[in-house]
Amino acid sequence: MRRVKRRYLLLRFEVERVPGEREFLDAVWAAVGKLYGEFGASLTGLALISYDAAEKTAIVRVTLEALRMVRASLASITCIEGAEAAVHVMAVSGTIKSLHKRQQHLFSDV
Amino acid sequence: MKRTFADLHLHANLKKPEDARRLIAKAAKLGYGLIAVPTPPETGRDEVARLKEVCGEVGVDFVSRLDLRPRSQGELLRLLRKYRRRFELVCVVCESKEIARQAAKDRRVDLLSFPSLDWRKRFFDCAEAELASSGLAGLEIDVRLVLVLEGRARVRLLSSLQREVEVAREFHVPIVLSSGVVELMLLRMPREVAALAGLFGLGETEAVDAVSRVPAALVQRNRLKLRSGFVAPGIHVVREGDDC
Numbered sequence: 523m524r525r526v527k528r529r530y531l532l533l534r535f536e537v538e539r540v541p542g543e544r545e546f547l548d549a550v551w552a553a554v555g556k557l558y559g560e561f562g563a564s565l566t567g568l569a570l571i572s573y574d575a576a577e578k579t580a581i582v583r584v585t586l587e588a589l590r591m592v593r594a595s596l597a598s599i600t601c602i603e604g605a606e607a608a609v610h611v612m613a614v615s616g617t618i619k620s621l622h623k624r625q626q627h628l629f630s631d632v
Numbered sequence: 633m634k635r636t637f638a639d640l641h642l643h644a645n646l647k648k649p650e651d652a653r654r655l656i657a658k659a660a661k662l663g664y665g666l667i668a669v670p671t672p673p674e675t676g677r678d679e680v681a682r683l684k685e686v687c688g689e690v691g692v693d694f695v696s697r698l699d700l701r702p703r704s705q706g707e708l709l710r711l712l713r714k715y716r717r718r719f720e721l722v723c724v725v726c727e728s729k730e731i732a733r734q735a736a737k738d739r740r741v742d743l744l745s746f747p748s749l750d751w752r753k754r755f756f757d758c759a760e761a762e763l764a765s766s767g768l769a770g771l772e773i774d775v776r777l778v779l780v781l782e783g784r785a786r787v788r789l790l791s792s793l794q795r796e797v798e799v800a801r802e803f804h805v806p807i808v809l810s811s812g813v814v815e816l817m818l819l820r821m822p823r824e825v826a827a828l829a830g831l832f833g834l835g836e837t838e839a840v841d842a843v844s845r846v847p848a849a850l851v852q853r854n855r856l857k858l859r860s861g862f863v864a865p866g867i868h869v870v871r872e873g874d875d876c
Binding site for chain 1: 680825828836
């Protein structure tokens with residue numbers, strides 16, 4: 523069987539009211555489902571790896587093939603739980619370790 | 633070489649300078665290096681200078697842009713004659729077929745925009761694309777509507793955009809992706825805009841080029857034309873005077 527290549531996405535969200543982990547993940551799934559349907563969503567291999575409400579960041583895992591689909595879905599999120607929102611992909615990496623390194627680098631610049 | 637990402641349609645509210653400043657600053661933060669803000673033709677030079685200054689402060693290149701919404705061919709020609717040399721970028725909002733055709737064949741027009749949601753009022757068909765390809769105009773697609781619409785309206789818009797992208801590709805008409813946003817929260821990163829373009833059939837590289845290389849080349853071409861020594865493409869005055 524072919525090994526599934528995955529990518530880890532560091533997300534930063536802008537929201538008026540910070541959502542809980544469950545609400546955030548629901549919003550992401552809803553966006554993928556809305557744009558690509560249930561079949562499309564099944565190809566993404568989407569999973570939430572970590573969620574930091576204080577920093578407004580999250581890390582999700584997706585399959586490499588579905589990276590563009592997930593990016594478009596995340597960009598299409600305009601509200602979470604009735605509050606205006608935007609989700610940005612800050613970095614994409616093949617391993618969580620290198621993503622954490624990039625995260626430190628990114629946020630030390632801010 | 634590092635890409636410069638461009639948003640040639642940032643709808644900053646000029647009457648609220650603080651809002652405009654915030655929008656430009658956010659665009660810079662999201663990674664844009666080139667920004668065009670449509671300004672009405674009667675906008676004062678000091679207002680444009682202020683916008684340029686704001687862009688300079690946050691490290692982005694400002695492009696002056698004029699959006700024309702003429703009601704007849706004659707009006708379009710008159711407006712182009714009057715304002716073309718004052719703006720680095722001219723976009724024609726095509727609300728009728730007559731205007732769309734005239735704008736496509738006029739080499740002074742840089743961008744064609746079709747804002748209508750009704751597919752019957754989106755005039756970018758093969759004839760339009762053929763005229764545009766022999767002229768210099770590109771097709772501008774704002775992603776704002778893709779974000780704000782939902783359900784059947786978005787489906788209809790996406791299918792219109794898919795058809796237009798296919799036609800543009802066939803006739804080699806450059807496609808420019810812009811945000812077209814007024815609201816801060818609707819501003820997206822360039823790569824996210826490129827990913828959204830996948831919904832209407834733009835390939836990955838093609839989409840990234842549509843937010844970077846294509847708009848940058850368009851602006852560069854116009855800046856060259858607006859220089860005082862410009863004669864024709866590839867020809868410009870190097871020196872003049874008695875000793876030449």
